Amino acid sequence: MVFSAFTLAQNKKDSLEFKVTAGLNIGGLSPIPLPDNIREIKSYDPGFNPSVGVEVLYRFRNKWKVGISPRVEYKGMKVKDRVMYFHTLIQMGDGAEMASFEGDFSGINYTESKNLYLGVPVFVEFTPGEKWHYRLGGYFAFLLDSRFKGTVSDGYIRNGGSLGEKVEVNSASFDFSDKVRKSDYGIYAGISRDVSERFSVDLSLQWGLRSAFPSSFSGISFPMYNIYAQIGTGYRF
């Protein structure tokens, strides 16, 4: 009896794993698929988007674990693209003071986004052999800080829509930072490989399924999703 209790505790300890993780996110906040209105990506800079977190794994069967991997992470990018007939409606103020502008922009758009999330992937991990692990699951994320701003330039906007009068735009800035949704969710998938007894390298993907802007926001006429790959490393205690 004593012996078996001891082995159970031993098993329990073995079946729980704790890790700290660190990584870099590379990706974009993007419409899927790209609408025809986006004619050309002129430049793309993934920026520096670190992620740090912890990970807890529990082995519930031979070769199978469940895990949770809470982390604080940036998701961001800088992109310059050429758009045509890009519909936008900008509203500012309330009630009698409300001002709104609606129109179609053709020209160069530059967007910088950098959002800080508390992200929580939960997943099942499969380990067919010794060193390779495969994960699939989902994630929730809560926005801690947001930045989504940029400029439109070298083009024109049509007042009201495509039949409105053309107004040339040399450069105008926009800032939709406070419009970014407070939460996000999506699919999480990953591969990791043990490189030593305690270290692993990880490659994962977080594919957002919720538009980063609420449907009530019409500054951008199509939904935008957080799609980020992460290259990282884990250290197991």
Place this chain on the structure above:
Amino acid sequence: MFFMVSCIGEEPLNPEADVEEFVIDPQLLTSKTIIDQANRKILIYIKPEAYQNGISPTLKLSKGATSSPASRTLIKFDQPVFYTISSESGGNQKKYEIEVVEIGTWTFNFETWTANSTSGYEFPLDNNIQIWSSGNPGVALSGVPAQADAYPTRSTNSGFNGTKAAQLTTLPGNFLSEFLGIKIFPGSFFLGDFNSSQALANPLAATEFGQPYFDMPDKFTGYYTYTPGATFQDQAGNPVAGQKDRFSLYAVMFNGPDRLNGSNINSSDKIIARAELPNDVPANTEFKRFEVPFTYIPGRTPGNNVMVAIVASSSYQGDTYRGAIGSRLVVDSLRIIAK
């Protein structure tokens, strides 16, 4: 991101349906054609025989668009002339009206007004033609409510002798305009047109002044009232102690056919003569008559395309967005009297 780049599809068909150019044989013209995109009007200035016989204009349209009647078709003026433009994408149509401008007596009483159908700002008609414009089409771009009193320039029923007149009021900017650094909307009113395409990029160039004039102007006369607003503010919106707002009201004769605009109406060497009201005067709530002679600048000679502009503003430094909210100028019965 990278794999998506390869997914860029076919360019969408052009949904735009503009008349970009409306070219008439220069021999038939008395002044340059104006395409008023915001009000979908093409204002043409032609000689009497062209009016009699009709014209065959050449149109330049948005890419892929088609027009009815087609480019180079003979059009006659025995009935109203419209051009319907259909976009390449098929779904969009835009209808332009052709208006033959004929400024008869150069006496402007501002009794007939109409409103822009989508933005709601007013402008006066002279013999049913729009020859006066204002900064209103620019204000419309900042998304004010689509009603006449949301705009700095509009009609009033308390004009001279109880008839209608043009009222210019300096209004506060709104959220969107302040975003662009514009804290006030000064009231402006002028003979000419508003070129919307320049409204954001170069607002001073958007106000295009002048109509063709075939005599030598002698005097600029009319009636006005003026009440300055309480607090003069600078471009940043800070009050300027000790400064009072003033109006500006003047007429300029210059060599065309290109119109002058807000950036050069005071400085261009095409200017031949000016008639400007003194504006360092006490506020007057009763209509006051004025008569100002044109002062000819020595050495400047009129050419073949003389134009005259009348320009009014409720804030004399409104072109740099300085002025007092509430400053109000009402003008009526403006006249240019020839020698």
